[in-house]
Amino acid sequence: MSYLSIFFQYAGQYLKTRLTYRADMLVEIFSDLLFQAVNLIFILVVFGHTSLLSGWSKDEMVFIYGFFLVPFAIFGAFFNIWDFTDRYIVKGEMDRILTRPIHSLFQIILERMELESLFGVITGLGIMFYSGRQLGLSLHWYDPFVFVVLVAGGALVYAGIFVALASIGFWSDSKTDIMPTMYNIGNYGRYPVNIYNRIIRYVLTWILPFAFVGVYPSAYFLGRDEWYGYAFFTPVIGVIFFGLSVVLWNYGVTKYRGAGN
Amino acid sequence: MDYIIDVKELRKEFTSHSSRSGLKGAFRDLFTRNYTIKTAVDDISLQIKKGEMVGYIGENGAGKSTTIKMLTGILTPTSGHVRVNGMNPHKDREQFVRSIGVVFGQRSQLWWDIAVQESFRLLKKVYNVPDDFYNTHMADVIETLAIEPLLDKPVRKLSLGQRMRCELAAALIHNPPLLFLDEPTIGLDVLVKLKIRELLKEINAKYGTTILLTTHDLSDIEALCERVIMLDEGKIIYDGALRQLRENWGEGKQIQFAFAEEATHTELQSLTHDHLVVWEQGSNASNWTASVENNEDIISSVIGQVVGAKKIADLKIVEITTEEIIRNIYEEGVIRNG
Numbered sequence: 001m002s003y004l005s006i007f008f009q010y011a012g013q014y015l016k017t018r019l020t021y022r023a024d025m026l027v028e029i030f031s032d033l034l035f036q037a038v039n040l041i042f043i044l045v046v047f048g049h050t051s052l053l054s055g056w057s058k059d060e061m062v063f064i065y066g067f068f069l070v071p072f073a074i075f076g077a078f079f080n081i082w083d084f085t086d087r088y089i090v091k092g093e094m095d096r097i098l099t100r101p102i103h104s105l106f107q108i109i110l111e112r113m114e115l116e117s118l119f120g121v122i123t124g125l126g127i128m129f130y131s132g133r134q135l136g137l138s139l140h141w142y143d144p145f146v147f148v149v150l151v152a153g154g155a156l157v158y159a160g161i162f163v164a165l166a167s168i169g170f171w172s173d174s175k176t177d178i179m180p181t182m183y184n185i186g187n188y189g190r191y192p193v194n195i196y197n198r199i200i201r202y203v204l205t206w207i208l209p210f211a212f213v214g215v216y217p218s219a220y221f222l223g224r225d226e227w228y229g230y231a232f233f234t235p236v237i238g239v240i241f242f243g244l245s246v247v248l249w250n251y252g253v254t255k256y257r258g259a260g261n
Numbered sequence: 262m263d264y265i266i267d268v269k270e271l272r273k274e275f276t277s278h279s280s281r282s283g284l285k286g287a288f289r290d291l292f293t294r295n296y297t298i299k300t301a302v303d304d305i306s307l308q309i310k311k312g313e314m315v316g317y318i319g320e321n322g323a324g325k326s327t328t329i330k331m332l333t334g335i336l337t338p339t340s341g342h343v344r345v346n347g348m349n350p351h352k353d354r355e356q357f358v359r360s361i362g363v364v365f366g367q368r369s370q371l372w373w374d375i376a377v378q379e380s381f382r383l384l385k386k387v388y389n390v391p392d393d394f395y396n397t398h399m400a401d402v403i404e405t406l407a408i409e410p411l412l413d414k415p416v417r418k419l420s421l422g423q424r425m426r427c428e429l430a431a432a433l434i435h436n437p438p439l440l441f442l443d444e445p446t447i448g449l450d451v452l453v454k455l456k457i458r459e460l461l462k463e464i465n466a467k468y469g470t471t472i473l474l475t476t477h478d479l480s481d482i483e484a485l486c487e488r489v490i491m492l493d494e495g496k497i498i499y500d501g502a503l504r505q506l507r508e509n510w511g512e513g514k515q516i517q518f519a520f521a522e523e524a525t526h527t528e529l530q531s532l533t534h535d536h537l538v539v540w541e542q543g544s545n546a547s548n549w550t551a552s553v554e555n556n557e558d559i560i561s562s563v564i565g566q567v568v569g570a571k572k573i574a575d576l577k578i579v580e581i582t583t584e585e586i587i588r589n590i591y592e593e594g595v596i597r598n599g
Contacts (some may be wrong), residue, residue: 002389009386017374096370099363100333100387101355254337254351257275258330 005154010110018116029116036069039190054195059134060222061191066099066127067221068190068214071154079159080112082179085169094256105163105249128221137221149235150217156238157188157212163245171253182208187213190214205230212237262523264344264475265439265471266309266332271341273302273327301327303495304341311438312469314461316482316503319492320591325475328492329443332473335497359388362432366444369424370431379411379426381434388435395434402430405460422453429457433464440464442474454474458484479583493591506586514555515579516564520547521572527554532566550583 043065047058056064087244088094088108097104165178189210195203204211212234219227278294280287302324309315315438319325330336331343334350334357343350346360364370371380372448386397403409406426419427432440440461446454462485464470476482482489482503489506491499499506523546530540536559539552551567553559560578567573 006386009383013372013375013379013383016379042328092368095330095335095365096368098354099333099358099361099370101359103355256336258327258336 003102006102007110011113011115014113014115025116028114032117032119033123036120040065040127054192056192056195057135059131062216063128063131063135063222064192064218065190065212066124066131067151067218069120069124069127071151071158071213073117073124073184074151074155075158075162076114076117078109078113078119079162080114081108081162082183084108084166085173085175086244089169089173089256092258095258098253098256104253105246128236132221135222137223138170143221146220150220150231153235153238154217156242157209157234160187160238160241160243160245161208161210163242164248167245167248167252169257171190186210209237209241218254263311263489264308265311265313265346266307266473267342268308268332269306269342270304271302271306271328271343272300272304272339273324273331273336274339275301280355300495302331302338305492305495305549307490307496307497309473311471312465313488314465314472314486315474316486316489317473317475317492318477318479318482318489318587322436323492324495325492326443329441329473329475333361333441334358358479359435360437360439362435362437362440364425364428364432364440364442364445366425366442366447369416370428371424374415377419380416380427381412381431384431384434384446386391390435394436398436399430401432402433402460405433405463406430406456422449425449426453426456429460436468436470438468438470440470440472442472442476444476446476446478454478454481461485479587483583491587491590495500497592503583507583513581514552514560515581516551516560517543517575517577517579518549518551518567518573519543519575520549521574523547524549524571529567532570533563535573536563538563546598555580 035141040062040063043058043061047052051057053061063256088097093102097107100107161182165182168176168178185208187199187215188196188204192215193204193211196204201211212230215229216230217234220231276296276298278290278296280290281295305324305328307407317325317328327336331338332345332350334354337351346357348357348360350357354427368386370384370566371377372383381399403412406429408423408426408430411423411427416424429445442461446457449457458481461472465472472485474481474486487502487504489499489501489503490497525546526540526542529549529551531536533540537554541550541552542548543550551563568576
């Protein structure tokens with residue numbers, strides 16, 4: 001498929017440029033690791049005071065965080081669209097995007113990818129294996145495949161929400177703080193939803209379904225069969241949300257006003 | 262008749278809200294907003310045939326860029342019929358843009374950080390250009406634009422002139438039958454301009470490429486275009502041959518006199534009273550310009566009469582430039598038998 005070969009062309013070019021600025025890349029990977037460490041320490045501190053949180057143990061919480069890191073890393077690597085309005089609408093870069101024969105969203109993914117974020121996948125896997133061993137979890141032969149599907153679903157949930165938010169830029173190019181706010185809300189998905197009250201739980205499941213990035217799919221691997229229904233629903237939610245966001249995006253493109261008008 | 266560009270009653274409106282003044286006004290804006298509709302392109306119709314090179318001119322804000330953006334599929338028209346290369350630009354965008362090349366003078370098509378040839382390679386992939394065509398065609402383009410030595414430099418290290426030549430080359434990678442150029446020579450020096458014009462002429466002759474060009478620099482249009490379309494406040498006010506525009510408007514010549522002493526308007530007028538001459542004062546009282554009909558007898562006679570009576574330091578006969586013609590048209594706002 002030609003989109004795939006274009007992707008590899010861009011990725012190759014990206015690596016070439018990044019390798020000439022090696023120091024930058026190392027700093028970025030290091031700061032990512034630091035950020036992940038801080039979050040992990042937060043969980044450990046909380047469990048210094050209690051051994052169970054709404055029926056979840058420390059190791060289970062750590063496992064969920066580890067899982068969350070994987071779809072989040074994939075999202076971070078390919079959907080750097082938090083500054084879309086500024087970069088593409090206000091500065092008019094969208095003009096250039098729209099004169100090229102590739103889907104506009106795909107072009108932005110290609111241009112803005114940050115492959116070093118994928119390091120988070122390794123950290124996440126490491127954390128999962130560590131806490132999984134503490135919990136004595138065993139792997140089935142099909143678990144890696146389930147893992148891939150659930151991770152893809154989680155990444156699509158994230159991508160869908162942020163693509164939809166970026167699409168707002170086609171209608172209004174005024175500055176808002178909605179992107180950073182949404183990053184914060186996204187963080188709630190990496191803790192078990194039953195520690196929150198019902199409204200928040202409902203929002204995190206059906207409106208801003210960040211729970212499908214962390215806790216629901218992790219429940220499958222933790223053997224928490226009361227959540228299995230949600231766990232297997234992850235790819236469906238991912239596809240629905242991402243699909244809707246692309247529809248919104250495509251509609252937004254027809255409303256694009258260009259820069260300087 | 263088959264047209265490359267076929268536009269009928271094309272219209273683009275932008276709505277914007279105007280904010281009221283003061284804190285009270287800002288508060289009222291929260292609930293009811295004053296919307297104003299600005300018509301950027303006002304029901305224009307135009308047809309362009311294959312192989313034409315057309316100059317699209319107008320003052321800032323006349324609607325040139327908006328038209329180009331609708332023709333290239335960037336903006337969706339408010340109403341009207343657009344057919345470019347047989348397609349509807351904003352509907353079949355991805356298919357359509359394969360058949361056009363675009364150069365926006367103020368916006369780069371190239372990747373800032375990577376070498377020019379890497380940018381070319383990415384674009385080659387994006388447009389899916391076959392290797393053998395790419396090699397022969399681009400070798401030609403690279404030679405005409407003399408950008409061979411720039412190919413391994415990153416775009417950010419190029420000067421404006423070097424970058425523009427590379428931009429043009431990038432727009433030609435897939436050899437589009439239709440080329441849109443928006444201010445392609447803005448800020449460039451004469452030599453670079455000449456190179457760019459040369460290439461445009463060459464591809465027009467070789468491939469029959471249709472070119473639509475907007476520019477502030479009328480010398481581009483004089484060098485390249487036989488036809489001009491003039492736009493004012495979103496409407497086409499002239500569409501026809503550049504030659505005809507000159508004939509209708511630039512029929513006269515100007516004689517610039519620099520006298521050794523000061524002269525007055527009445528004095529000069531009385532010297533040349535037997536011909537229709539318009540005298541205008543130049544930078545000071547000894548510099549005067551006489552606008553006369555383009556007729557050798559009249560020019561000689563006017564010069565004779567003036568030189569016979571006054572001492573001359575310098576004398577020059579100039580044709581009225583296209584730029585002046587256009588300025589006159591915008592000032593008067595009408596076209597004589599256009």
